[in-house]
Amino acid sequence: MLNFTGTVDKIKQQLFLLDKDKKYDVEIKQHREKRSLNANSYCWKLCTEIADVLNSDKDSIYLLMLKRYGVSDLVAFRNEVSIQDYVKYYEVDSETDKFTWYKIFKGSSQYDTKEMSVLLNGIVSECKEIGIPTKEDIELERMIREWEKVEYGNTKESERAIR
Numbered sequence: 001m002l003n004f005t006g007t008v009d010k011i012k013q014q015l016f017l018l019d020k021d022k023k024y025d026v027e028i029k030q031h032r033e034k035r036s037l038n039a040n041s042y043c044w045k046l047c048t049e050i051a052d053v054l055n056s057d058k059d060s061i062y063l064l065m066l067k068r069y070g071v072s073d074l075v076a077f078r079n080e081v082s083i084q085d086y087v088k089y090y091e092v093d094s095e096t097d098k099f100t101w102y103k104i105f106k107g108s109s110q111y112d113t114k115e116m117s118v119l120l121n122g123i124v125s126e127c128k129e130i131g132i133p134t135k136e137d138i139e140l141e142r143m144i145r146e147w148e149k150v151e152y153g154n155t156k157e158s159e160r161a162i163r
Contacts, residue, residue: 011028038143038146038147039116039120039143039144039146039147040108040109040116042120042135042140042143043062043065043108043116043119043120043123044058044062046123046124046127046132046134047061047062047065047123048061049127049132050123050126050127050130050132053130053131053132054130062108063089063105065119065122065123065126066089066105066106066107066108066119067091067105068122068126069118069119069121069122069123070105070106070108070115070119071105071106071111071115072103072104072105072106073103073104073106074093074101074102074103074104075101075102075104076099076100076101076102077099077100077102078098078099079095079097079098079099079100083100083102083104087102087104088107089104089105089106089107090102090103090104090105091103113144113147113148116144116147117144117147120140120143120144121140124140
């Protein structure tokens with residue numbers, strides 16, 4: 001198995017080393033550096049603080065924030081299939097005799113920059129409404145910019161993406 005990271009020129013060089021008579025399955029995706037977890041950590045910190053004020057638990061608050069500000073899709077599962085085996089965050093939308101429709105929510109660690117920005121700004125506004133102090137807007141923007149740099153690889157693209 002051949003697995004590597006590189007530019008198009010490096011990939012071309014590696015391809016010429018392969019046996020020309022064999023068939024290959026190839027998957028190429030853009031390289032992404034591991035992103036900073038500051039924004040996601042801050043998301044969880046704020047959910048924990050909201051939970052403390054509301055006498056709840058951080059997981060319930062996190063799911064509530066995903067429902068209000070997060071990314072979701074509507075999917076159907078056959079009634080005999082357990083959605084818990086496939087999806088962590090969901091709610092039942094509707095049911096028929098053979099299918100259950102679920103609204104499923106993507107976890108914040110999978111978010112792109114824009115999605116994370118919407119989620120974090122929503123959570124910050126919720127905190128402000130109930131008197132929980134939050135990071136200044138400048139610090140919050142810096143964390144989102146860090147998320148962007150990893151997502152897009154450079155500042156110019158990330159600046160365009162957030163607007």
